[in-house]
Each structure stands twice: as structure tokens, then as C-alpha cells.
Amino acid sequence: MADARSTPESLPPAFLEFLQENGLDPMMYSMADTIPRYIRLKPGMEAQIPEIQSELKCHLDKVSWLPDFYAIPPQIYGIDAASGAAVLALDVQPGEHVLDLCAAPGAKLCMLADMLGGRGSLTGVDVAKHRLAACRTMLQKYSLGDCCRLFVADGTSFSILPVNSSLGSGEGSTCLKDNGSTLSEWTSKRSWKDRQKSKKARTAGSPHLTSTSEPELIYYGKHSGLVGLRKCDALRPSADDEAQTSGYDKVLVDAECTHDGSIKHIQKFEFWGWKTLDQRVLDAERTDDLHHLQLRLLTNGFKLLKTGGSLVYSTCSLTVAQNENVVQQFLCKHSSAELQKIDSADSWPCRSGSIFKTLRFDPATSQTSGLFVAKFTKLQI
Known part of the structure; x- marks a missing residue:
């Protein structure tokens, strides 16, 4: 067997x-x-724990x-402790409304669900349907x-807010009277219409949604x-500034990145081929494109x-360009955004980023x- 170390x-x-x-040490x-x-x-x-240890x-x-x-x-395989720290930094409380804007593959989503304790709501969003389906499987399994x-x-344009309880009684509904199909309890069995829609999407050969696509509730x-x-209320996009009072209490943006901080991920390229790493x-x-995407997701x-x-906001990249630079650009454009100190991090084995109150985990x-x-709060302006 080949040596796994790079x-x-x-x-x-x-x-x-x-x-x-990017000022990174290759020895890591x-x-x-x-x-x-x-x-x-x-x-x-x-x-x-004894039973789990025996089984494993x-x-x-x-x-x-x-x-x-x-x-x-x-x-x-499990979930890396640094990823768990990013979730813990949100300080989710039971009863809150939480959004995981880049939810796949689902380990952090499950941790958020546990923190809510069955109260409040959790919304998971991802642009890749097959990856989000894996999240669904995990939620059901556990x-x-x-x-x-x-x-x-598309996380850069998703605009559905937490469910407004008034809509459940029909008040404030945006639906037309002749377009009021209601959602019954979810089932894995799909209608013929939904199956045909999925078949057409596969035939078209587009695995991802465009920014103009309507969100699909799976x-x-x-x-x-x-x-x-x-259904039309469940998919209703939010109006301008509606989120100020009716938005999510907590949002996690674990953005797509180059994954250069994931040692195990980089190791895989020894088997996939280093040319794939170039691409x-x-x-x-x-x-x-990633820098632009990260800023749009955060925004x-x-x-x-x-x-x-x-x-x-988190990434598993160690580059300044995908982290501090994104944070700095975002803060310059949003006067209502303020970085927060992560109180629970006082005992964490990490170091400060180059921007005060941001944190960096690394192998060494x-x-x-x-x-x-990086943790932000939204101020009243």
C-alpha cells in the first residue's frame, strides 16, 4: 500500500x-x-460509550x-473537531430559527439539529441535489x-425566511385562491409529476440550479x-428588509473553497492525480470565481x-484571500455588520486570524x- 503521507x-x-x-507551510x-x-x-x-467502543x-x-x-x-470517518467548533461558535439555543446555507454533506446540519433540541426550526440549503439528499438521509437516520x-x-440568491405562523391560518397568504395546494405530511414517495420533472432535469444534464431557479423543497x-x-407560501421569497424582523436567528455559511486546509482531502490527489489538483x-x-462566490454567499x-x-462564516482554506480578505470586503460594504468575539473559543486550541476576533485552526x-x-452580528441601523 502506498504511503498516505504527503x-x-x-x-x-x-x-x-x-x-x-499564500504563506503556508508545506510541512503540514x-x-x-x-x-x-x-x-x-x-x-x-x-x-x-463502552458499547460503541466495543462495536468500533x-x-x-x-x-x-x-x-x-x-x-x-x-x-x-467522522466530523472534524474544527468543523464542530464552527457550529458551536453560533451558540444555537432551543427554539431559534437556524439557516445552514451550504448544508451538504450534513454532519454540521445534524449537530445544529441536536443543539435545537426539537424546538425552533432548521433550514438546510445546497445547490447540489444529490448532496442535499445525503443530508436528508442523515437527518432521518438519526x-x-x-x-x-x-x-x-443557490445559496447566493435563496430568499425564503423562517415559516411565519400567521401563514398557517391563511392570514397574509400570497397565494391566489385557485393556486392553493397544501402540503401534507412529507413522504419519500413522489408523484408522477415530480418524477417527470426530475427526469427532464437529468436529461438536460444540469446537476446544479441557476441563480434564477425556484428553490426545490425536497x-x-x-x-x-x-x-x-x-406550497406557494412555503416557497414565498422574502420582501426587501423583511428579514430585519422575521429573518433567521442564526446563520451558518460554511462556504465552498479550495479545501487546501483539509489535509486528508489534499492527500486524495496523490491517487486522483496531481493534474486534477491543478484543475x-x-x-x-x-x-x-471562488472569492466572488464566497463574498456573495456571506452577503x-x-x-x-x-x-x-x-x-x-467559515472555510477549510488557510489562504488569506478566501478568509480575511472576504471578511474585510464584506465589512466595508455592510455598516450593519460587526465582528463578534467567540466566547467559547477561550479554551480552544486555535490562534487568531489577521483580523481581530477571527480564528484559525491548523494541524500544527x-x-x-x-x-x-469569523462570527458576525447584525446591528440596528
Whole structure:
């Protein structure tokens, strides 16, 4: 079997140049064998740890600085502790309305659902339907979907706010009288019309929505507020400034990035081929597009946040361009945005970003994959 470790000598020159341009140490890619994998245990299940250890045939080492997280051998897949820290930074409380704007593949979505404790609502959005379907499977598998709804949509233009309870009684409805089909309890069985619609989409060969596509609702729990609601109300886009008072309490924007901070991800290119890395990570045009996308995702997530609410922006890139630069550009354009100190981070093994109150996880400092975290609040202007 090939050695899984990437050393500076084994990395392609183009990637080494990318690291040098961004002030990143290539030696971190040789640390893969020393970085644990992590799992998150459902709260209240601590008594089952011996049984889990027996089933996995390994010991779970409790992560002292992050509740419900345990380090496991690298052969077992879980959720990285740095990713869990980004979710914990939101400080989600039961009863709040929470938006995960880039929800796939779903581990953070499940953690958010656990934090809500079956109260409030959780909205997951992703542009890739097959990846969001995996989120749906996870929510159902772990019985976390009752208060959730999932939309296949472009996160840069998604504009559906939390369910307004007044709509459930028909007050304030935007539906025409002859267009009032109501949503019954969700079922995995699809109508002939929906199957034909999916077939046409596959034939067209477009795996992603365009920014002008209407969001597609692919799941909603029985306590999501949608059962009994008319479909046109469930898909109603928000009006200008409506989110100020009726928006989400908490928003997570874990944005698409080059993934250069994910050591395990970069290792895969040894098997996929370093040329693939050039196309997916180092291509200048794609990188420029990513910066634009990240800023648009952050901007739209903030637009959907209610006044006084909190938003966390994170990426698993270690480059300044995808992190501090995006934050700086965003702050310059939005006077109602203010960076917040992440109080729970006082005990976290991370360091400050180059902008005060932002945080950086990296393999050497944190024994985790790389992650950048910034927390904002929306001020009353």
C-alpha cells in the first residue's frame, strides 16, 4: 500500500508555489498520521460509550475543549473537531430559527439539529441535489428531521425566511385562491409529476440550479411548520428588509473553497492525480470565481439574518484571500455588520486570524484540519 503521507518533496511544484504565495507551510501535509479523526456523540448518549467502543473496536478519547466530541483512529470517518467548533461558535439555543446555507454533506446540519433540541426550526440549503439528499438521509437516520426543511437552491440568491405562523391560518397568504395546494405530511414517495420533472432535469444534464431557479423543497419534518401550509407560501421569497424582523436567528455559511486546509482531502490527489489538483484548486480563474462566490454567499446569508442575530462564516482554506480578505470586503460594504468575539473559543486550541476576533485552526496548532472562523452580528441601523 502506498504511503498516505504527503511530504514537500512529493507535492507538485504548482501546489508548492500556491502554498508559498499564500504563506503556508508545506510541512503540514506530512502531519496526516498525527492528526486524529473525530466523531460527535449525540448528547445524552455518554452511557453507551463502552458499547460503541466495543462495536468500533477502538478507544474513544474525549476532546476536552469541545463538548460531545471524541478522537478516534484515522481509519474511521467522522466530523472534524474544527468543523464542530464552527457550529458551536453560533451558540444555537432551543427554539431559534437556524439557516445552514451550504448544508451538504450534513454532519454540521445534524449537530445544529441536536443543539435545537426539537424546538425552533432548521433550514438546510445546497445547490447540489444529490448532496442535499445525503443530508436528508442523515437527518432521518438519526431522527433529527422533525423541525427541518431542505431546499435545493443557490445559496447566493435563496430568499425564503423562517415559516411565519400567521401563514398557517391563511392570514397574509400570497397565494391566489385557485393556486392553493397544501402540503401534507412529507413522504419519500413522489408523484408522477415530480418524477417527470426530475427526469427532464437529468436529461438536460444540469446537476446544479441557476441563480434564477425556484428553490426545490425536497424534505420537511412534521414540526417544520410546513404541514398544512400552501406550497406557494412555503416557497414565498422574502420582501426587501423583511428579514430585519422575521429573518433567521442564526446563520451558518460554511462556504465552498479550495479545501487546501483539509489535509486528508489534499492527500486524495496523490491517487486522483496531481493534474486534477491543478484543475480543482490551483486554476486561477476558478480561484477568482471562488472569492466572488464566497463574498456573495456571506452577503446573502447576512441579508437573511434578523437584527441582533449571529452569522458564522467559515472555510477549510488557510489562504488569506478566501478568509480575511472576504471578511474585510464584506465589512466595508455592510455598516450593519460587526465582528463578534467567540466566547467559547477561550479554551480552544486555535490562534487568531489577521483580523481581530477571527480564528484559525491548523494541524500544527490544533491537531485538526485547517479552518477559518469569523462570527458576525447584525446591528440596528
